[in-house]
Amino acid sequence: MELLAFGDTGWGDELFYATLMTIAVSITAMIIGFCFAAIFTPLKLSKSKFFNLIANSYTTVIRGVPELLVIYLFFFGGSGAVMYVASIFGYNEYIEINAFITGAFAIGIISGAYSTEVFRGAVQSIDKGQFEAAKVLGLSKFAQFFKIILPQVLRLAIPNLSNVWQITLKDTSLISVTGLVEIMRQSYIAAGSTRDPLFFYSFAAVLYLLLTFLSMKLINKLEIRYSRGY
Amino acid sequence: MDFELMFTSFPKLLSATLITLKLLSVSLIIGLFIGLLFAILRLNKNIFVNKFAYGYSYIFRGTPLLVQIFIIYFGLGQIEYLRSTFLWVILKEPYWCAIIAFALNTGAYTSEILRSAFQTIKLGMIEAGKSLGISNKIIFYKIQIPIAIRQSLPAYGNEIILMMKGTSLASTVTLMDLTGVAKYIISTTFKPIEVFIVAGGIYLFMTFCIHNIIKFLEKKYSF
Numbered sequence: 001m002e003l004l005a006f007g008d009t010g011w012g013d014e015l016f017y018a019t020l021m022t023i024a025v026s027i028t029a030m031i032i033g034f035c036f037a038a039i040f041t042p043l044k045l046s047k048s049k050f051f052n053l054i055a056n057s058y059t060t061v062i063r064g065v066p067e068l069l070v071i072y073l074f075f076f077g078g079s080g081a082v083m084y085v086a087s088i089f090g091y092n093e094y095i096e097i098n099a100f101i102t103g104a105f106a107i108g109i110i111s112g113a114y115s116t117e118v119f120r121g122a123v124q125s126i127d128k129g130q131f132e133a134a135k136v137l138g139l140s141k142f143a144q145f146f147k148i149i150l151p152q153v154l155r156l157a158i159p160n161l162s163n164v165w166q167i168t169l170k171d172t173s174l175i176s177v178t179g180l181v182e183i184m185r186q187s188y189i190a191a192g193s194t195r196d197p198l199f200f201y202s203f204a205a206v207l208y209l210l211l212t213f214l215s216m217k218l219i220n221k222l223e224i225r226y227s228r229g230y
Numbered sequence: 231m232d233f234e235l236m237f238t239s240f241p242k243l244l245s246a247t248l249i250t251l252k253l254l255s256v257s258l259i260i261g262l263f264i265g266l267l268f269a270i271l272r273l274n275k276n277i278f279v280n281k282f283a284y285g286y287s288y289i290f291r292g293t294p295l296l297v298q299i300f301i302i303y304f305g306l307g308q309i310e311y312l313r314s315t316f317l318w319v320i321l322k323e324p325y326w327c328a329i330i331a332f333a334l335n336t337g338a339y340t341s342e343i344l345r346s347a348f349q350t351i352k353l354g355m356i357e358a359g360k361s362l363g364i365s366n367k368i369i370f371y372k373i374q375i376p377i378a379i380r381q382s383l384p385a386y387g388n389e390i391i392l393m394m395k396g397t398s399l400a401s402t403v404t405l406m407d408l409t410g411v412a413k414y415i416i417s418t419t420f421k422p423i424e425v426f427i428v429a430g431g432i433y434l435f436m437t438f439c440i441h442n443i444i445k446f447l448e449k450k451y452s453f
Contacts, residue, residue: 064391064437065430066398068409077422166292173294177402184296191304198305205293205301212292 003194004203011190011200018186019207025104025182026169032108033168037115044120055116062113067106067171074106075178103175111168118164122156123149155226162219166212173208183207236424239415243429246411247436253325253397253407257332258390264333265340272345283341290338295396298335303327303403328400336393343389347381348374380451387444391437408432 006012036058043055062070079097086095126149134144176184187204191197271283290298306312306321320326351374359369401410412429416422 061430061434064395064434066395066409066433068398068401069412069426069429069433072409072413072416073422073426076416076420077426080420080422170294173296174399176296184294184300188300196308198301198308201297201301201305205289205297208293208297209289 003190003196003199011186011194014186014190015183015203015207018181018183019211021100021180022169022172022182022207023211025100025107025172025175025180026165028100028104029107029111029168029172030165032104033111033113033115033164036109036112037119040112040116041119041123044116045123059113059116062110063117067110067174068177070110071103071106071174071177074102078102078105099175099178099180103172103178103180107168107171107175110171111164114164114167115161118157118160119153121160122153125156126152151226158219158223158226162216162223165215165219169211169215170208232421232424235415235419235421236428239425240428242415243408243411243425243432246406246408247432249400249406250394250397250408251436253328253332253400253405254390254394257329257336257397258393260329260333261336261340261393264337265344268337268341269344269348272341273348287338287341290335291342295331295335295399296402299328299331299399299403302331324400324403324405328397328403328405332393332396332400335396336389339389339392340386343382343385344378347378347385350381351377380448383444383448383451387440390440390444394433394436394440 004010004012004015006016040055040058043051044059046052079095082097083095086092130148130152131144134148139147172182173184176182176188179185181189183204187200191200194200268283268286271279272287274280274283302321303324306327312318312321320330355373355377356369359373360366364372397407398409400407401413404410406414408429412425416425419425
Protein backbone atom coordinates (compact mmCIF):
# COMPACT_ATOMS: atom_id res chain seq x y z
CA MET A 1 0.00 0.00 0.00
CA GLU A 2 2.94 2.31 0.62
CA LEU A 3 3.62 2.11 -3.08
CA LEU A 4 0.32 3.84 -3.76
CA ALA A 5 0.87 6.76 -1.35
CA PHE A 6 0.29 10.22 -2.73
CA GLY A 7 3.23 12.59 -2.81
CA ASP A 8 6.92 11.89 -3.30
CA THR A 9 6.99 8.55 -1.51
CA GLY A 10 4.47 6.65 -3.58
CA TRP A 11 2.95 6.34 -7.02
CA GLY A 12 -0.63 7.21 -6.05
CA ASP A 13 -0.76 10.73 -7.46
CA GLU A 14 1.15 9.75 -10.60
CA LEU A 15 -1.28 6.94 -11.30
CA PHE A 16 -4.20 9.22 -10.55
CA TYR A 17 -3.04 11.75 -13.15
CA ALA A 18 -2.31 8.92 -15.56
CA THR A 19 -5.91 7.74 -15.15
CA LEU A 20 -7.13 11.25 -15.92
CA MET A 21 -4.90 11.19 -19.01
CA THR A 22 -6.42 7.90 -20.14
CA ILE A 23 -9.90 9.36 -19.74
CA ALA A 24 -8.88 12.53 -21.61
CA VAL A 25 -7.36 10.59 -24.52
CA SER A 26 -10.36 8.27 -24.73
CA ILE A 27 -12.87 11.12 -24.80
CA THR A 28 -10.83 13.09 -27.35
CA ALA A 29 -10.45 9.99 -29.51
CA MET A 30 -14.17 9.27 -29.25
CA ILE A 31 -14.99 12.84 -30.36
CA ILE A 32 -12.53 12.63 -33.26
CA GLY A 33 -14.17 9.31 -34.11
CA PHE A 34 -17.59 10.96 -34.16
CA CYS A 35 -16.25 13.59 -36.55
CA PHE A 36 -15.02 10.84 -38.86
CA ALA A 37 -18.34 9.03 -38.52
CA ALA A 38 -20.17 12.25 -39.36
CA ILE A 39 -18.20 12.42 -42.62
CA PHE A 40 -18.22 8.75 -43.58
CA THR A 41 -21.73 7.65 -42.56
CA PRO A 42 -23.42 9.87 -45.19
CA LEU A 43 -20.87 8.63 -47.74
CA LYS A 44 -21.74 5.05 -46.85
CA LEU A 45 -25.45 5.72 -47.20
CA SER A 46 -25.13 7.79 -50.35
CA LYS A 47 -26.31 6.40 -53.66
CA SER A 48 -23.06 7.22 -55.41
CA LYS A 49 -20.87 4.15 -55.93
CA PHE A 50 -17.76 6.28 -55.70
CA PHE A 51 -18.61 7.67 -52.27
CA ASN A 52 -19.53 4.17 -51.08
CA LEU A 53 -16.15 2.90 -52.19
CA ILE A 54 -14.31 5.61 -50.26
CA ALA A 55 -16.27 4.99 -47.06
CA ASN A 56 -16.08 1.22 -47.36
CA SER A 57 -12.34 1.23 -47.88
CA TYR A 58 -11.93 3.41 -44.79
CA THR A 59 -13.92 1.11 -42.53
CA THR A 60 -12.54 -2.11 -44.02
CA VAL A 61 -8.89 -1.09 -43.86
CA ILE A 62 -9.08 0.31 -40.34
CA ARG A 63 -11.05 -2.61 -38.97
CA GLY A 64 -8.83 -5.17 -40.69
CA VAL A 65 -5.45 -3.84 -39.60
CA PRO A 66 -4.12 -4.07 -36.02
CA GLU A 67 -4.48 -0.95 -33.91
CA LEU A 68 -0.80 -1.07 -33.03
CA LEU A 69 0.20 -0.83 -36.69
CA VAL A 70 -2.01 2.25 -37.15
CA ILE A 71 -0.44 3.82 -34.07
CA TYR A 72 3.07 3.16 -35.41
CA LEU A 73 2.06 4.73 -38.73
CA PHE A 74 0.98 7.90 -36.96
CA PHE A 75 3.82 7.89 -34.47
CA PHE A 76 6.55 7.58 -37.09
CA GLY A 77 4.74 9.21 -39.98
CA GLY A 78 2.74 11.93 -38.23
CA SER A 79 5.32 14.68 -37.95
CA GLY A 80 6.67 13.86 -41.41
CA ALA A 81 3.24 14.36 -42.93
CA VAL A 82 2.64 17.62 -41.05
CA MET A 83 6.08 18.90 -42.09
CA TYR A 84 5.35 18.02 -45.69
CA VAL A 85 2.10 19.99 -45.60
CA ALA A 86 3.87 22.87 -43.83
CA SER A 87 6.64 22.90 -46.45
CA ILE A 88 4.03 23.55 -49.14
CA PHE A 89 3.19 26.72 -47.27
CA GLY A 90 6.84 27.64 -47.05
CA TYR A 91 7.55 26.55 -43.47
CA ASN A 92 10.64 24.35 -43.29
CA GLU A 93 11.52 24.06 -39.61
CA TYR A 94 11.25 20.76 -37.74
CA ILE A 95 7.81 20.21 -36.27
CA GLU A 96 7.22 17.73 -33.50
CA ILE A 97 3.65 16.75 -32.79
CA ASN A 98 2.79 16.04 -29.25
CA ALA A 99 2.13 12.46 -28.22
CA PHE A 100 -1.36 13.28 -27.00
CA ILE A 101 -2.50 14.57 -30.39
CA THR A 102 -0.86 11.70 -32.31
CA GLY A 103 -2.37 9.12 -29.99
CA ALA A 104 -5.83 10.64 -29.85
CA PHE A 105 -5.85 10.97 -33.61
CA ALA A 106 -4.74 7.39 -34.24
CA ILE A 107 -7.26 5.95 -31.80
CA GLY A 108 -9.87 8.41 -33.08
CA ILE A 109 -9.54 7.13 -36.63
CA ILE A 110 -9.96 3.56 -35.39
CA SER A 111 -12.92 4.41 -33.20
CA GLY A 112 -14.41 6.40 -36.09
CA ALA A 113 -14.48 3.31 -38.30
CA TYR A 114 -16.48 1.42 -35.67
CA SER A 115 -18.77 4.40 -35.03
CA THR A 116 -19.43 4.74 -38.76
CA GLU A 117 -20.66 1.15 -38.89
CA VAL A 118 -22.86 1.72 -35.83
CA PHE A 119 -24.46 4.88 -37.24
CA ARG A 120 -24.97 3.29 -40.63
CA GLY A 121 -26.80 0.39 -39.02
CA ALA A 122 -28.90 2.74 -36.90
CA VAL A 123 -29.94 4.96 -39.81
CA GLN A 124 -30.78 1.95 -41.93
CA SER A 125 -32.99 0.43 -39.29
CA ILE A 126 -35.17 3.55 -39.02
CA ASP A 127 -38.50 3.01 -40.67
CA LYS A 128 -38.76 4.61 -44.11
CA GLY A 129 -42.10 6.08 -43.10
CA GLN A 130 -40.32 8.35 -40.64
CA PHE A 131 -38.36 10.03 -43.44
CA GLU A 132 -41.48 10.35 -45.57
CA ALA A 133 -43.61 11.67 -42.70
CA ALA A 134 -41.00 14.29 -41.92
CA LYS A 135 -41.06 15.38 -45.55
CA VAL A 136 -44.85 15.44 -45.73
CA LEU A 137 -45.03 17.64 -42.64
CA GLY A 138 -43.09 20.23 -44.62
CA LEU A 139 -40.21 20.43 -42.18
CA SER A 140 -36.99 21.97 -43.37
CA LYS A 141 -34.10 19.59 -44.14
CA PHE A 142 -32.42 20.81 -40.99
CA ALA A 143 -35.45 20.11 -38.79
CA GLN A 144 -36.03 16.76 -40.50
CA PHE A 145 -32.57 15.62 -39.53
CA PHE A 146 -32.18 17.12 -36.07
CA LYS A 147 -35.74 16.74 -34.77
CA ILE A 148 -36.92 13.50 -36.34
CA ILE A 149 -34.03 11.34 -37.51
CA LEU A 150 -31.19 12.10 -35.10
CA PRO A 151 -33.09 11.36 -31.84
CA GLN A 152 -34.12 7.99 -33.19
CA VAL A 153 -30.63 7.24 -34.50
CA LEU A 154 -29.19 8.02 -31.08
CA ARG A 155 -31.63 5.71 -29.33
CA LEU A 156 -30.67 2.84 -31.62
CA ALA A 157 -26.97 3.66 -31.65
CA ILE A 158 -26.26 4.15 -27.95
CA PRO A 159 -26.04 0.46 -26.95
CA ASN A 160 -23.57 -0.21 -29.77
CA LEU A 161 -21.70 3.03 -29.18
CA SER A 162 -21.11 1.86 -25.64
CA ASN A 163 -19.23 -1.09 -27.13
CA VAL A 164 -17.22 1.32 -29.29
CA TRP A 165 -16.42 3.33 -26.16
CA GLN A 166 -15.17 0.20 -24.38
CA ILE A 167 -12.97 -0.68 -27.37
CA THR A 168 -11.64 2.88 -27.54
CA LEU A 169 -10.90 2.97 -23.82
CA LYS A 170 -8.97 -0.27 -24.01
CA ASP A 171 -7.15 0.78 -27.19
CA THR A 172 -5.71 3.83 -25.44
CA SER A 173 -3.44 1.44 -23.54
CA LEU A 174 -1.60 0.94 -26.84
CA ILE A 175 -0.64 4.62 -27.01
CA SER A 176 1.81 3.87 -24.20
CA VAL A 177 4.25 2.70 -26.91
CA THR A 178 4.55 6.31 -28.06
CA GLY A 179 5.53 7.51 -24.59
CA LEU A 180 2.35 9.29 -23.60
CA VAL A 181 2.05 8.91 -19.83
CA GLU A 182 -1.31 7.22 -19.38
CA ILE A 183 -2.16 4.29 -17.07
CA MET A 184 -0.09 1.72 -18.95
CA ARG A 185 2.98 3.92 -19.38
CA GLN A 186 2.88 5.09 -15.76
CA SER A 187 2.64 1.49 -14.53
CA TYR A 188 5.58 0.62 -16.77
CA ILE A 189 7.65 3.42 -15.25
CA ALA A 190 6.57 2.52 -11.73
CA ALA A 191 7.21 -1.18 -12.30
CA GLY A 192 10.65 -0.39 -13.68
CA SER A 193 11.78 1.71 -10.77
CA THR A 194 10.29 -0.39 -7.97
CA ARG A 195 10.89 -3.81 -9.56
CA ASP A 196 7.34 -4.72 -8.67
CA PRO A 197 5.66 -5.28 -12.05
CA LEU A 198 3.07 -7.73 -10.77
CA PHE A 199 1.61 -5.20 -8.37
CA PHE A 200 1.59 -2.24 -10.74
CA TYR A 201 0.23 -4.06 -13.78
CA SER A 202 -2.46 -5.67 -11.64
CA PHE A 203 -3.30 -2.25 -10.30
CA ALA A 204 -3.50 -0.94 -13.86
CA ALA A 205 -5.92 -3.76 -14.63
CA VAL A 206 -8.04 -2.71 -11.64
CA LEU A 207 -8.04 0.90 -12.85
CA TYR A 208 -9.22 -0.18 -16.31
CA LEU A 209 -11.92 -2.37 -14.78
CA LEU A 210 -13.06 0.55 -12.67
CA LEU A 211 -13.20 2.80 -15.74
CA THR A 212 -15.18 0.29 -17.80
CA PHE A 213 -17.52 -0.40 -14.88
CA LEU A 214 -18.23 3.26 -14.18
CA SER A 215 -18.68 4.15 -17.82
CA MET A 216 -21.15 1.28 -18.26
CA LYS A 217 -23.21 2.70 -15.38
CA LEU A 218 -23.22 6.13 -17.00
CA ILE A 219 -24.09 4.80 -20.44
CA ASN A 220 -26.98 2.79 -19.04
CA LYS A 221 -28.43 6.03 -17.68
CA LEU A 222 -28.05 7.64 -21.11
CA GLU A 223 -29.70 4.65 -22.70
CA ILE A 224 -32.73 5.01 -20.45
CA ARG A 225 -32.88 8.72 -21.17
CA TYR A 226 -32.85 8.24 -24.92
CA SER A 227 -35.44 5.48 -24.93
CA ARG A 228 -38.10 7.55 -23.20
CA GLY A 229 -41.38 6.93 -24.89
CA TYR A 230 -40.57 3.39 -25.96
CA MET B 231 6.96 6.28 -52.52
CA ASP B 232 9.88 3.93 -52.17
CA PHE B 233 8.85 0.87 -54.17
CA GLU B 234 12.19 -0.80 -53.74
CA LEU B 235 11.77 -0.83 -49.98
CA MET B 236 8.30 -2.30 -50.42
CA PHE B 237 9.74 -5.12 -52.52
CA THR B 238 12.66 -5.85 -50.22
CA SER B 239 10.58 -5.75 -47.05
CA PHE B 240 7.84 -8.01 -48.40
CA PRO B 241 9.67 -11.35 -47.90
CA LYS B 242 10.76 -10.32 -44.41
CA LEU B 243 7.22 -9.40 -43.48
CA LEU B 244 5.87 -12.56 -45.04
CA SER B 245 8.12 -14.78 -42.95
CA ALA B 246 7.02 -12.83 -39.86
CA THR B 247 3.43 -13.56 -40.86
CA LEU B 248 4.13 -17.22 -40.09
CA ILE B 249 4.74 -16.33 -36.43
CA THR B 250 1.53 -14.30 -36.38
CA LEU B 251 -0.41 -17.25 -37.80
CA LYS B 252 1.20 -19.65 -35.35
CA LEU B 253 0.34 -17.43 -32.40
CA LEU B 254 -3.18 -17.02 -33.70
CA SER B 255 -3.94 -20.67 -34.34
CA VAL B 256 -2.46 -22.02 -31.10
CA SER B 257 -4.20 -19.42 -28.95
CA LEU B 258 -7.51 -19.90 -30.77
CA ILE B 259 -7.45 -23.65 -30.19
CA ILE B 260 -6.64 -23.31 -26.49
CA GLY B 261 -9.08 -20.40 -26.22
CA LEU B 262 -11.88 -22.44 -27.73
CA PHE B 263 -11.49 -25.10 -25.03
CA ILE B 264 -11.35 -22.48 -22.29
CA GLY B 265 -14.37 -20.76 -23.79
CA LEU B 266 -16.39 -23.95 -23.97
CA LEU B 267 -15.48 -24.84 -20.39
CA PHE B 268 -16.49 -21.46 -19.04
CA ALA B 269 -19.66 -21.32 -21.14
CA ILE B 270 -20.73 -24.59 -19.51
CA LEU B 271 -19.80 -23.21 -16.08
CA ARG B 272 -21.88 -20.12 -16.81
CA LEU B 273 -24.93 -22.31 -17.43
CA ASN B 274 -24.37 -24.14 -14.15
CA LYS B 275 -27.09 -23.53 -11.57
CA ASN B 276 -24.64 -23.34 -8.67
CA ILE B 277 -24.32 -19.63 -7.95
CA PHE B 278 -20.63 -19.76 -6.98
CA VAL B 279 -19.57 -21.59 -10.12
CA ASN B 280 -21.70 -19.23 -12.13
CA LYS B 281 -20.27 -16.09 -10.50
CA PHE B 282 -16.71 -17.41 -10.89
CA ALA B 283 -17.18 -17.91 -14.63
CA TYR B 284 -18.83 -14.50 -14.93
CA GLY B 285 -15.98 -12.87 -13.01
CA TYR B 286 -13.42 -14.46 -15.32
CA SER B 287 -15.07 -13.18 -18.46
CA TYR B 288 -15.76 -9.77 -16.90
CA ILE B 289 -12.14 -9.22 -15.90
CA PHE B 290 -10.65 -10.37 -19.17
CA ARG B 291 -13.13 -8.42 -21.27
CA GLY B 292 -12.87 -5.30 -19.13
CA THR B 293 -9.10 -4.85 -19.24
CA PRO B 294 -6.86 -4.22 -22.24
CA LEU B 295 -5.02 -7.19 -23.70
CA LEU B 296 -1.75 -5.30 -23.25
CA VAL B 297 -2.21 -5.29 -19.46
CA GLN B 298 -2.88 -9.01 -19.49
CA ILE B 299 0.26 -9.75 -21.48
CA PHE B 300 2.37 -7.54 -19.23
CA ILE B 301 1.00 -9.13 -16.06
CA ILE B 302 1.82 -12.59 -17.36
CA TYR B 303 5.18 -11.77 -18.94
CA PHE B 304 6.64 -9.25 -16.47
CA GLY B 305 4.48 -9.87 -13.42
CA LEU B 306 4.45 -13.63 -12.93
CA GLY B 307 8.23 -13.86 -13.14
CA GLN B 308 8.36 -11.88 -9.92
CA ILE B 309 6.83 -14.66 -7.84
CA GLU B 310 9.77 -16.59 -6.39
CA TYR B 311 7.78 -19.76 -5.94
CA LEU B 312 6.87 -19.96 -9.62
CA ARG B 313 10.49 -19.73 -10.63
CA SER B 314 11.27 -23.00 -8.91
CA THR B 315 8.44 -24.99 -10.48
CA PHE B 316 8.30 -26.54 -13.92
CA LEU B 317 5.92 -23.74 -14.98
CA TRP B 318 8.92 -21.46 -15.22
CA VAL B 319 10.10 -23.32 -18.32
CA ILE B 320 6.95 -22.04 -20.02
CA LEU B 321 6.69 -18.64 -18.36
CA LYS B 322 10.19 -17.48 -19.18
CA GLU B 323 9.46 -17.74 -22.89
CA PRO B 324 7.79 -14.63 -24.32
CA TYR B 325 6.19 -16.86 -26.95
CA TRP B 326 4.26 -18.92 -24.41
CA CYS B 327 3.43 -15.92 -22.25
CA ALA B 328 1.85 -14.27 -25.27
CA ILE B 329 -0.07 -17.42 -26.08
CA ILE B 330 -1.35 -17.79 -22.51
CA ALA B 331 -2.53 -14.19 -22.51
CA PHE B 332 -4.18 -14.49 -25.94
CA ALA B 333 -5.83 -17.81 -25.07
CA LEU B 334 -7.24 -16.50 -21.78
CA ASN B 335 -8.44 -13.35 -23.51
CA THR B 336 -10.12 -15.05 -26.45
CA GLY B 337 -11.45 -17.70 -24.06
CA ALA B 338 -13.36 -15.01 -22.18
CA TYR B 339 -14.95 -13.64 -25.34
CA THR B 340 -15.63 -17.12 -26.71
CA SER B 341 -17.36 -18.16 -23.50
CA GLU B 342 -19.76 -15.23 -23.88
CA ILE B 343 -20.43 -16.10 -27.52
CA LEU B 344 -21.06 -19.77 -26.74
CA ARG B 345 -23.16 -19.01 -23.66
CA SER B 346 -25.55 -16.83 -25.62
CA ALA B 347 -25.65 -19.48 -28.33
CA PHE B 348 -26.56 -22.17 -25.79
CA GLN B 349 -29.25 -19.92 -24.34
CA THR B 350 -30.89 -19.28 -27.69
CA ILE B 351 -31.38 -22.99 -28.35
CA LYS B 352 -35.10 -23.59 -28.24
CA LEU B 353 -36.26 -25.66 -25.29
CA GLY B 354 -38.38 -27.68 -27.70
CA MET B 355 -35.28 -29.18 -29.29
CA ILE B 356 -34.02 -30.51 -25.97
CA GLU B 357 -37.51 -31.72 -25.06
CA ALA B 358 -37.82 -33.46 -28.41
CA GLY B 359 -34.54 -35.20 -27.71
CA LYS B 360 -35.74 -36.25 -24.29
CA SER B 361 -39.04 -37.57 -25.55
CA LEU B 362 -37.13 -39.70 -28.04
CA GLY B 363 -35.43 -41.29 -25.06
CA ILE B 364 -31.97 -39.91 -25.79
CA SER B 365 -29.73 -39.59 -22.73
CA ASN B 366 -28.83 -36.14 -21.43
CA LYS B 367 -25.19 -36.59 -22.32
CA ILE B 368 -25.94 -37.39 -25.96
CA ILE B 369 -28.46 -34.55 -26.16
CA PHE B 370 -25.68 -32.23 -25.06
CA TYR B 371 -23.03 -33.52 -27.46
CA LYS B 372 -25.20 -34.31 -30.46
CA ILE B 373 -27.90 -31.66 -30.29
CA GLN B 374 -26.88 -28.69 -28.16
CA ILE B 375 -23.24 -28.35 -29.19
CA PRO B 376 -23.74 -28.57 -32.98
CA ILE B 377 -26.59 -26.04 -32.86
CA ALA B 378 -24.59 -23.75 -30.59
CA ILE B 379 -21.62 -23.90 -32.95
CA ARG B 380 -23.78 -22.94 -35.90
CA GLN B 381 -25.42 -20.13 -33.95
CA SER B 382 -22.14 -18.69 -32.82
CA LEU B 383 -20.27 -18.85 -36.15
CA PRO B 384 -20.79 -15.21 -37.22
CA ALA B 385 -19.81 -13.83 -33.81
CA TYR B 386 -16.89 -16.24 -33.57
CA GLY B 387 -15.65 -15.12 -36.98
CA ASN B 388 -15.46 -11.57 -35.65
CA GLU B 389 -13.62 -12.85 -32.62
CA ILE B 390 -11.04 -14.59 -34.83
CA ILE B 391 -10.41 -11.35 -36.69
CA LEU B 392 -10.15 -9.39 -33.42
CA MET B 393 -7.72 -11.98 -32.12
CA MET B 394 -5.65 -11.78 -35.29
CA LYS B 395 -5.32 -8.06 -34.68
CA GLY B 396 -4.60 -8.80 -31.03
CA THR B 397 -1.57 -10.93 -31.89
CA SER B 398 0.15 -7.72 -32.97
CA LEU B 399 0.65 -7.04 -29.25
CA ALA B 400 3.12 -9.92 -29.12
CA SER B 401 5.61 -7.43 -30.53
CA THR B 402 5.55 -5.59 -27.18
CA VAL B 403 7.11 -8.61 -25.46
CA THR B 404 10.02 -8.87 -27.92
CA LEU B 405 8.40 -11.34 -30.33
CA MET B 406 9.07 -10.55 -33.97
CA ASP B 407 5.64 -11.09 -35.45
CA LEU B 408 4.31 -9.17 -38.46
CA THR B 409 3.82 -5.93 -36.50
CA GLY B 410 7.13 -6.37 -34.70
CA VAL B 411 9.08 -6.70 -37.94
CA ALA B 412 7.09 -3.84 -39.51
CA LYS B 413 7.99 -1.61 -36.58
CA TYR B 414 11.64 -2.63 -36.86
CA ILE B 415 11.75 -1.78 -40.56
CA ILE B 416 9.95 1.52 -39.96
CA SER B 417 12.32 2.55 -37.20
CA THR B 418 15.41 1.73 -39.27
CA THR B 419 14.28 3.26 -42.57
CA PHE B 420 11.84 5.97 -41.41
CA LYS B 421 9.47 5.10 -44.23
CA PRO B 422 6.26 4.38 -42.28
CA ILE B 423 3.80 4.68 -45.15
CA GLU B 424 5.45 2.11 -47.43
CA VAL B 425 5.84 -0.46 -44.66
CA PHE B 426 2.31 0.20 -43.44
CA ILE B 427 0.93 -0.49 -46.92
CA VAL B 428 2.75 -3.83 -47.20
CA ALA B 429 2.12 -5.03 -43.63
CA GLY B 430 -1.44 -3.70 -43.63
CA GLY B 431 -2.02 -5.42 -46.96
CA ILE B 432 -0.94 -8.76 -45.49
CA TYR B 433 -3.24 -8.26 -42.50
CA LEU B 434 -6.13 -7.28 -44.76
CA PHE B 435 -5.56 -10.36 -46.88
CA MET B 436 -5.73 -12.55 -43.76
CA THR B 437 -8.91 -10.78 -42.61
CA PHE B 438 -10.38 -11.34 -46.06
CA CYS B 439 -9.55 -15.06 -45.95
CA ILE B 440 -10.95 -15.57 -42.45
CA HIS B 441 -14.10 -13.66 -43.38
CA ASN B 442 -14.70 -15.83 -46.43
CA ILE B 443 -13.96 -19.12 -44.66
CA ILE B 444 -16.51 -18.23 -41.97
CA LYS B 445 -19.04 -17.22 -44.61
CA PHE B 446 -18.52 -20.54 -46.37
CA LEU B 447 -18.96 -22.46 -43.11
CA GLU B 448 -22.09 -20.48 -42.30
CA LYS B 449 -23.61 -21.46 -45.63
CA LYS B 450 -22.55 -25.06 -45.25
CA TYR B 451 -24.06 -25.46 -41.80
CA SER B 452 -27.13 -23.28 -42.27
CA PHE B 453 -30.52 -24.78 -41.65
